[in-house]
Amino acid sequence: MDNLKEINYGEAIYEGCYQEMENDDSVFVYGxxxxxxxxxxxxxxxxxxxxxxxxxxxxxxxxxxxTGIGIGAALGGLKPIYVHQxxxxxxxxxxxxxxxxxxxxxxxxxxxxxxxxxxxxxxxSWGQGAQHSQAFHxxxxxxxxxxxxxxxxxxxxxxxxxxxxxxxxxxxxxxHRMLYSNVGYVPEELYEVEFGKGRVLIEGTDITLVGxxxxxxxxxxxxxxxxxxxxxxxxxxPVSLSPIDYELIRKSANKTKKVLVVDNGWLTCxxxxxxxxxxxxxxxxxxxxxMGYLESPCPTTRVLEDGFYPSPESVAIKANTMCGGDSNxxxxxxxxxxxxSFKGPF
Amino acid sequence: xxxxxxxxxxxxxxxxxxxxxxxIELYDTDKIKxxxxxSIGQEPVAVGVSLALDKKDIIxxxxxxxxxxxxxxxxxxxxxxxxxxxxxxxxxxxxGSMHLSDWSVxxxxxxxxxxxxxxxxxxxxxxxxxxxxxGVVICYHGDGAVDEGVYWESINFAxxxxxxxxxxxxxxxxxxxxxxxxxxxxxSIVSRANSFGLKSFxxxxxxxxxxxNAANDSINNIKNNSGPILLECMTSRWRxxxxxxxxxxxxxxxxxxxxxxxTNDDLKNLESLINKEDVVTIQKDIDxxxxxxxxxxxxxxxxxxxxxxxxxxx
Numbered sequence: 001m002d003n004l005k006e007i008n009y010g011e012a013i014y015e016g017c018y019q020e021m022e023n024d025d026s027v028f029v030y031g032x033x034x035x036x037x038x039x040x041x042x043x044x045x046x047x048x049x050x051x052x053x054x055x056x057x058x059x060x061x062x063x064x065x066x067t068g069i070g071i072g073a074a075l076g077g078l079k080p081i082y083v084h085q086x087x088x089x090x091x092x093x094x095x096x097x098x099x100x101x102x103x104x105x106x107x108x109x110x111x112x113x114x115x116x117x118x119x120x121x122x123x124x125s126w127g128q129g130a131q132h133s134q135a136f137h138x139x140x141x142x143x144x145x146x147x148x149x150x151x152x153x154x155x156x157x158x159x160x161x162x163x164x165x166x167x168x169x170x171x172x173x174x175x176h177r178m179l180y181s182n183v184g185y186v187p188e189e190l191y192e193v194e195f196g197k198g199r200v201l202i203e204g205t206d207i208t209l210v211g212x213x214x215x216x217x218x219x220x221x222x223x224x225x226x227x228x229x230x231x232x233x234x235x236x237x238p239v240s241l242s243p244i245d246y247e248l249i250r251k252s253a254n255k256t257k258k259v260l261v262v263d264n265g266w267l268t269c270x271x272x273x274x275x276x277x278x279x280x281x282x283x284x285x286x287x288x289x290x291m292g293y294l295e296s297p298c299p300t301t302r303v304l305e306d307g308f309y310p311s312p313e314s315v316a317i318k319a320n321t322m323c324g325g326d327s328n329x330x331x332x333x334x335x336x337x338x339x340x341s342f343k344g345p346f
Numbered sequence: 347x348x349x350x351x352x353x354x355x356x357x358x359x360x361x362x363x364x365x366x367x368x369x370i371e372l373y374d375t376d377k378i379k380x381x382x383x384x385s386i387g388q389e390p391v392a393v394g395v396s397l398a399l400d401k402k403d404i405i406x407x408x409x410x411x412x413x414x415x416x417x418x419x420x421x422x423x424x425x426x427x428x429x430x431x432x433x434x435x436x437x438x439x440x441x442g443s444m445h446l447s448d449w450s451v452x453x454x455x456x457x458x459x460x461x462x463x464x465x466x467x468x469x470x471x472x473x474x475x476x477x478x479x480x481g482v483v484i485c486y487h488g489d490g491a492v493d494e495g496v497y498w499e500s501i502n503f504a505x506x507x508x509x510x511x512x513x514x515x516x517x518x519x520x521x522x523x524x525x526x527x528x529x530x531x532x533x534s535i536v537s538r539a540n541s542f543g544l545k546s547f548x549x550x551x552x553x554x555x556x557x558x559n560a561a562n563d564s565i566n567n568i569k570n571n572s573g574p575i576l577l578e579c580m581t582s583r584w585r586x587x588x589x590x591x592x593x594x595x596x597x598x599x600x601x602x603x604x605x606x607x608x609t610n611d612d613l614k615n616l617e618s619l620i621n622k623e624d625v626v627t628i629q630k631d632i633d634x635x636x637x638x639x640x641x642x643x644x645x646x647x648x649x650x651x652x653x654x655x656x657x658x659x660x
Binding site for chain 2: 028054059060062064065066067068069070071072073074075076077078080095096099100104105106107108109110111112113144145147168169
């Protein structure tokens with residue numbers, strides 16, 4: 001895997017999808033606007049021109065049925081990818097995902113499988129409000145029979161998408177909108193990023209920061225601020241949320257003895273709760289804490305929105321406190337150009 | 347085009363009726379430890395439609411699926427063992443009556459949530475068209491299913507993409523005990539479906555042959571690229587929504603309504619069309635098949651608890 005090129009997260013998704021469609025005739029992509037000129041941040045742009053309308057098509061606004069139709073096509077031997085511009089709309093698909101996709105293999109004792117990929121964009125920019133910003137990865141982590149991935153880097157976006165398409169199980173593929181412009185080195189060829197394997201993105205010794213999707217970038221930025229005051233933070237990107245790489249997180253926890261889980265979602269019954277429960281059961285003498293959305297719907301106005309989400313500053317402050325630092329310390333303003341440069345409208 | 351085979355129709359009808367009656371007989375023993383939704387009264391639809399099908403056609407049914415399964419000639423022993431929760435069952439006891447399947451005859455795992463497998467049937471039809479496969483998809487559902495939004499979303503997509511699928515609406519008029527009149531204005535499911543561009547017909551017959559003829563024409567048309575078709579098959583559920591009992595004590599329908607349906611039982615009609623010796627032979631053969639299947643189920647073992655977490659993921 002020596003042929004690397006520098007592309008962004010959105011381009012990495014496009015490339016993984018394109019190459020796997022070339023590789024496997026049974027792969028098709030559908031969803032609202034997937035064949036329009038924007039092609040969902042370019043991730044599905046013009047695929048219909050290359051592969052034909054039956055393999056990349058627009059749909060009626062029928063999320064419930066279109067999920068079942070994907071499941072049915074998967075039962076029939078195809079590998080559908082259903083693209084959602086907002087994960088909030090997955091609530092219209094829950095019956096199909098939970099009652100059918102997750103259970104058909106089990107209820108048929110392994111005769112059938114549902115190799116369906118559901119791509120779901122989450123996240124803030126500005127002003128997305130209560131119904132256009134939510135991340136529901138924890139809802140799906142609760143359901144046996146469904147896998148969940150939330151890659152942060154372009155490398156993992158491409159590799160996870162290819163692995164998701166090839167997987168026999170339904171996969172929820174979570175992609176944060178503020179990651180699309182993230183640039184990184186990505187192998188040119190087809191490759192898979194394995195389910196259930198996380199990554200240590202930055203090694204450290206004093207505290208472990210575990211993020212989810214975009215909050216991984218908050219953790220990375222926080223770790224840089226912490227470094228300036230002499231704190232060595234280890235940053236873990238779990239990549240795969242179901243299954244979770246518990247071993248990797250435990251190993252880091254046993255080294256640093258302090259773990260701060262920064263979820264990209266609410267805390268009750270969430271990813272952070274799950275990880276902290278595992279650490280509480282399987283490790284000893286740890287200092288554990290968690291951050292995530294505040295316990296409210298997401299407010300629209302920017303000034304409240306900024307307080308609703310974790311930020312590099314709030315993560316750094318909490319981590320510093322956990323490490324015994326001055327609770328009045330604040331890092332200098334940490335720039336997030338992808339948010340600051342966002343001007344809408346979508 | 348297929349011809350109506352009265353002997354075969356009688357044989358399948360008798361198999362369904364006797365199997366359901368055996369379930370009623372045995373239910374009090376509590377060997378079938380799960381809900382059953384019996385098909386008695388609705389056999390003419392299942393038998394008529396099944397006789398019009400080819401091996402390559404694919405069946406999507408629902409929780410009231412015994413008749414569809416048996417009319418498709420799904421494995422009888424495996425069905426009984428599944429009802430008994432035994433390892434020899436079609437899904438090793440993990441499905442039971444509500445999620446029956448037999449993929450050797452293209453009978454897909456059924457769902458217990460009303461209308462929930464309808465989009466799956468449509469998606470399967472999309473995959474058939476995508477891969478240029480021959481089989482037509484049959485989607486059985488009840489009149490209750492048309493109350494669900496997902497039903498019309500699915501119909502819309504099937505119509506939009508002109509998919510090879512036959513919707514068979516078994517209209518027994520009741521969602522549990524709630525009459526269609528309490529659930530929609532007017533009783534025409536056909537006209538609603540027509541407005542989606544779906545060719546739709548009501549089959550008001552009580553005879554298996556009526557349903558066969560309608561299905562036979564429809565399947566033939568779909569194979570000649572007519573696009574999807576809906577048959578609204580008027581029928582009657584004789585037993586309670588769930589369980590082995592009758593439901594007259596609930597007083598949600600008149601005795602006359604049910605008595606009329608029972609008087610018109612097409613099993614008796616089909617029997618009258620076959621010579622007596624054949625009737626005796628068929629009955630004897632099927633009775634013995636059912637007894638064998640029950641014995642097979644009794645003798646089979648339960649799955650080990652280590653199987654609980656098998657096949658969650660592939």
